[in-house]
Amino acid sequence: MIARRKVLAAGAAGSAALALAACSGDSGGGDGGVVDGSGKTITMWLMEGTNASADTYIEELKAAFTEATGATLDVQVQPWDGAHDKFVTAMAGGTGPDVAEVGTTWVPEFADAGGLDDLTEDIDAAGLAEGMVEGLVEAGTLDGVMYGMPWYAGVRSILGNKDLLDEAGVTTQPESWDDLLTMITTLKEHNPDWIPFPIPGASIFAATPFIWGAGGEIASDDGGSWSAAINAPEAVEGLSWYTDLALKHGSSTAAANTWVETDVLAEFLQEKVPMFITGSWVPATIAQDNPELAEKLVAFTIPAKDSAVAPSFLGGSLMCRFLETEEPELSFELIKLVTTGDFATRWAEETNYFPGTTEAMEEIVEAGDELTKVFATQMLEGGKSVPVTPAWGKIEGAKTMNTLVSSVLGGADVQEAADTAAAEMDEIFGG
């Protein structure tokens, strides 16, 4: 644990150095320095659950922002669940914040609808355009325009409870689906009261590695026009294999059919779950809630059908400015403050997310402890993004993929359910 913290701090310091250099370059440009915002208030939305010690972070960020600009910062923490609807409603009502953390998959949709502001020029002017993590830049760019400043990235792998796994004698990295299945059946036989590998119905990013790992795709891009591929044989194979874990091999529980990731985590914290698919940011949360358990964590990459590393969703967040803000300059100052320098370092350090710059990423992989290494491997070798199109946000809003996974878990035929989902996606892509 201690070792990992140090490593991350070192890695993050690297990114901080870069960012600081960038900053000094900016103020050297002599545009009059920081904007004066005394008497003004900037509202920022942060997503909940990313940083277990967000409270102190927010307090210090507020103080720093006020010190730098004189303006007051109002931070509101939003839960991920229901966040998409909330953003849509806020944009529609003009009641959005000035600045918000926006999940990568939503940026194209919100930008296309006209809710987010163009940051390209500001980023160039501030000299921040180089060295950002590619996946995040891609997610934040629509028609060549940057709508968000990369903040952090993360990826999902398998996290395990070493005590339980040792007890059942399964401790090695699964090299294929078969290996993973053997692990699960061994665990199930060893102690039937455990939930060996929960299959949460409301969490699609635990399912996508298997769709991708079988060679399938959610949708395919044919020169700018997207069409669903979720009902193609490979995708269906992956989906069946994944859901069969629950339906045929007893890896999960029916209760999990409506679970989101935090529900799985809650069970893991009760030490009833030997392993589950979760994000690189979760160990930090576990360290806070159950330090004892945090000492005995072990991670594996999610295997593909015939190899050790399946593609896994590279998620993360960008800092976006809302179009309706009355203080664009002040808002960008805040974005800079959060995504570069000290505060970016601290965020990466406190959350175990990977910072938004490539160089810092590589340092982490080189010097990292086992957990970090596993997650980094998954990200560098398997990091994959969902279709980068404004339609994707709507598909997420329609919960098409969630419905697909949970209906299959509820007993629907995989091919039929996938056909339904594909039809729904095509309708959204088309319209």
Place this chain on the structure above:
Amino acid sequence: MTQLDSPPRSPTGGAAPLERRTVPLGRRLRRASMPWLLLAPALLVLAVLLLWPMLRVLNLSLQDFELRNLLRGESNYIGLDNYVQVLTDPFLWKTVLPNTVGFALVCVVLTMIVGTVVAVFLNSLGTAWRSISTTAIMVAWAVPALTGTYIFVWLFDPQSGLVISTLDGLGVMEPGSFNWFTNRWTFYAIATINVVYHGFPFIAVTMLAGLMTVPKELYEAAAMDGATAWSRFWNVTVPALRPIIAVCVILSTIWDFKVFVQIYLMPGGDGSTREVMNLGVWSYTQSFAQGEYGMGSTIAVLLTALLLVISVIYLRVLMKEDEL
């Protein structure tokens, strides 16, 4: 009779007290406008906040109105396309409409039966027990739909809720072996229990109040004629309570068709489990999750039309105009 009122400013004003037969025009106008003055604030509120929005929803239902139209302030009329799309969608006929109508029917019938049985039972009790029992069912009524829903979700939690634990204790089912919330029937069974639990006290209390006004002599007379309890209920109680029953049925139909929170807050009820969607949730998620305000409005119009038709039928069948 209104001596302190300032005298009407009509030329005949001074002569008014003498001419008792003709009420002066000014006063007549005042009498005629008085109710409208008193009604004005209420009508204004209802017009601005209920009627005008209804017109707007109609207008929106004829447009392909999405988030970007909203942000850019453009309208985009497409005629009846939305209606065609909704009405030809098998999802409406196979899932949403049966869910909405079937659920409401079952809830109304059950609520009326439970409420009436409880009312008749309460009426047979002595004063002390009656008021204690009434207080208890008042508690059931008072529990907000919102928290009531969470209580039932917790009772039926598939992993550690009371119901599954009890079944586990009886050896019927293992915890976690079945998820009530992903199955359409069990989902709605739980929602029905929730809605009936919340709704029966109103019926019971209202019917009880009505029952207590039915003269005892009527029952005695019927009993003398040798009527059984059952036929006394149908021949004496029901006719006497007809207006109250009508109001109860109308109100609970309206309430049960509009059920939203109880569905939306259940696991999977916010649109992620398609099978359990009803018209209200569908309209809401189309608008506020997808940003398709036009389509959402169309569904809302259909729901409103459905309710209006049902209400008009009810009013015709159950109420006479002079009872208003």
Place this chain on the structure above:
Amino acid sequence: MNPRTRAGTAGRAIGVVVLISLSLFPCYWMISTAVDPSPLSRGASLLPSGFTLDHFRHVLVDAGFLRYVRISVIVSVGTVVLSAIVALLAAVAVARFRFRLRTQVLVMVLMVQMVPLEALVIPLFLQARNLSMLNSLLGLVIVYLSFSLPFAIWNLRGFVAAVPKELEEAAYMDGATWLRMFRSVLLPLVAPGLVATSVFSFITAWNEFIFALTFMQDSSKYTVGVGLRTFFTQNSADWGSVMAASTVITLPVVIFFVLVQRNLASGLTAGAVKG
């Protein structure tokens, strides 16, 4: 006592026990879960496995639930006051005056209750946006006013009609103006009805969810309903705390209801049957 009456008494006793326990059970389960130190492992045991106020502390202190309560109290009281005034005036109009279109007005009052709120969310949201009434407590109060009005008018009408006309006329004879009569004769006599109606308006506002969810984007202006949902999504497996938060929301309403139940019952009948 003959066997038949004895059996009847026993049957009634059982009925009372069943009715009371079924009615109170969900509430009991809520409260007992809220004070249970480990609700997830309680199973089917009727009694909680211990007693703790930790969940309440977590909800009220750590999660700051009191601020949601404050917002809801402001909104609900605002709704109660406004709707009592407006509804009483309208009720007097329809109960005391015979005028053209009276029946139509009454039918309209009944019909508007049938309008589903979900249908109004969209246009009212757009309207509130144009008037900058989103994120505003006043905006919410006005919306709730319109929801509670139809029922309030319907309900108060019976009470007003039940006041004997002779009393009013006696007041006029004594030289009172209409306003004076209203204050000293009508108002005291319909006070029980006003209480019942106010309880309804209060509960409408306190329990409302969709509009609060859609209108209030600023988390410092969440009502208890939206607060509870947010809390639930953040702590979905933490049933002890969710039930503690539910208790905080439910108790005021339950106490309120039980206190005024007598007025409520008579008010409902008066409203339901012609007074």
